[in-house]
Amino acid sequence: MPHPPRPARPLPPASSEPAPAGGRRRPGTRAVRALLPVSLAVLCALGPTSPAAAGDWSYEEMATVRAAALSEDPLYVGPLHAGDLAEQDAQALRARLARADVPVYVVLIGRDAGLDDYVADLARHSDADGHFFVVGRDGETLHGLHSGTGGASDREEDPARLTAEAVNADRGLIGAPLDERLGRAVDLVERGGPTGAPGWASVLTAAASVLVGVLLCAGAWRLVLRWARRPVRVAPLTEEVVRTVDRAQQDEYRERLAERLTGCGQRVASHTSGPGQVGAALEAYDAAAKVLDAADDMSDLVGAHVLLDMCDAALDGGPPPPHCFFDPRHHGGTAHVRWRAPASFDSVRVLACRACRKEVRAHRTPAAVPDSSGARPLPYYAVPPEESVWAATGYGTLGSGLPGRVMQGGHRGKRRGV
Numbered sequence: 001m002p003h004p005p006r007p008a009r010p011l012p013p014a015s016s017e018p019a020p021a022g023g024r025r026r027p028g029t030r031a032v033r034a035l036l037p038v039s040l041a042v043l044c045a046l047g048p049t050s051p052a053a054a055g056d057w058s059y060e061e062m063a064t065v066r067a068a069a070l071s072e073d074p075l076y077v078g079p080l081h082a083g084d085l086a087e088q089d090a091q092a093l094r095a096r097l098a099r100a101d102v103p104v105y106v107v108l109i110g111r112d113a114g115l116d117d118y119v120a121d122l123a124r125h126s127d128a129d130g131h132f133f134v135v136g137r138d139g140e141t142l143h144g145l146h147s148g149t150g151g152a153s154d155r156e157e158d159p160a161r162l163t164a165e166a167v168n169a170d171r172g173l174i175g176a177p178l179d180e181r182l183g184r185a186v187d188l189v190e191r192g193g194p195t196g197a198p199g200w201a202s203v204l205t206a207a208a209s210v211l212v213g214v215l216l217c218a219g220a221w222r223l224v225l226r227w228a229r230r231p232v233r234v235a236p237l238t239e240e241v242v243r244t245v246d247r248a249q250q251d252e253y254r255e256r257l258a259e260r261l262t263g264c265g266q267r268v269a270s271h272t273s274g275p276g277q278v279g280a281a282l283e284a285y286d287a288a289a290k291v292l293d294a295a296d297d298m299s300d301l302v303g304a305h306v307l308l309d310m311c312d313a314a315l316d317g318g319p320p321p322p323h324c325f326f327d328p329r330h331h332g333g334t335a336h337v338r339w340r341a342p343a344s345f346d347s348v349r350v351l352a353c354r355a356c357r358k359e360v361r362a363h364r365t366p367a368a369v370p371d372s373s374g375a376r377p378l379p380y381y382a383v384p385p386e387e388s389v390w391a392a393t394g395y396g397t398l399g400s401g402l403p404g405r406v407m408q409g410g411h412r413g414k415r416r417g418v
């Protein structure tokens, strides 16, 4: 991981040629350039104090020589680094390496390319088992590998490599002296690796954690959605609850009808129109009062409702109102529609409101007033006509004379003894 060069220290030119031993490179000095290849080759072969790089030497050859030398001294300071690492700091670092819990070897050389290959060769040629670190010409960037690491795929998890990356990425070490950076590396390898330090392993671990978190959240979200979309299990109302609700609704309906009956009676009593109108209104009023007195289910209450409508219509001097066959309480533009009752082969023409006509045309049976007088509720028109005047007359929509039939024969026929 390249870092910008430290401004305090002038860098040598980007050449693979190292500077003269013991001093900084002086570009342009032709004599030095001419002597370098010979002197470097000799110095490399001589031992720890020789430059680590020469034009004819491959990384592997350099590593072979250097690995052998490191067995004697774990720190090699090449010529380019002589000025970067004061002698006392070098001694302190050397002492630190010597007392490290794990073997650590450090090579500072005057190269600036291929250093990962070099440290790999170095580790491979070493007889010792340990962590190898190489710092190149920039004097900052660490390249590390453990001697036990084999192939390239293993290098991704190599502790020395991860340690070097951690030190290189440590913002707290920006501008720090080289001995401090190397000391930090020794500390890390002693602890078993750059735990907690930024590095690819930690970055990958963090990314994996984030991914796992995202997957967990996605899974949880899917569970929430599945829960929200689950089939709603509606507990059926018990018959008792249904009866209670029906009874409450009927009681309220009955009260409204009773109030309306009172109003109709007052209107009839005070009416001054002709005897024909008053007679029809009075008959309808009497029939409504009779039904309301004896009503014990919704179909009877609706019958009283129809009779009161007839009473009002008679008082107003108009014809009987055109009720919907299926439920006289329906509103909205009644008209005739041909309808075939369920399980019946014959069709009949009935008056129906707009909504019920729509249902009939869609081949659905409109909801009708229920008759609860029998063992089980039925649509009122399904009750035998001799047992219900409502079924017999369709609440007056199938013929005239409903009030008279109620007054003469009652609204429930023989079954109830009315």
Ligand SMILES: [Zn+2]
Pocket: 324, 325, 326, 327, 330, 352, 353, 354, 355, 356, 357, 366
């Ligand atoms: Zn209707």
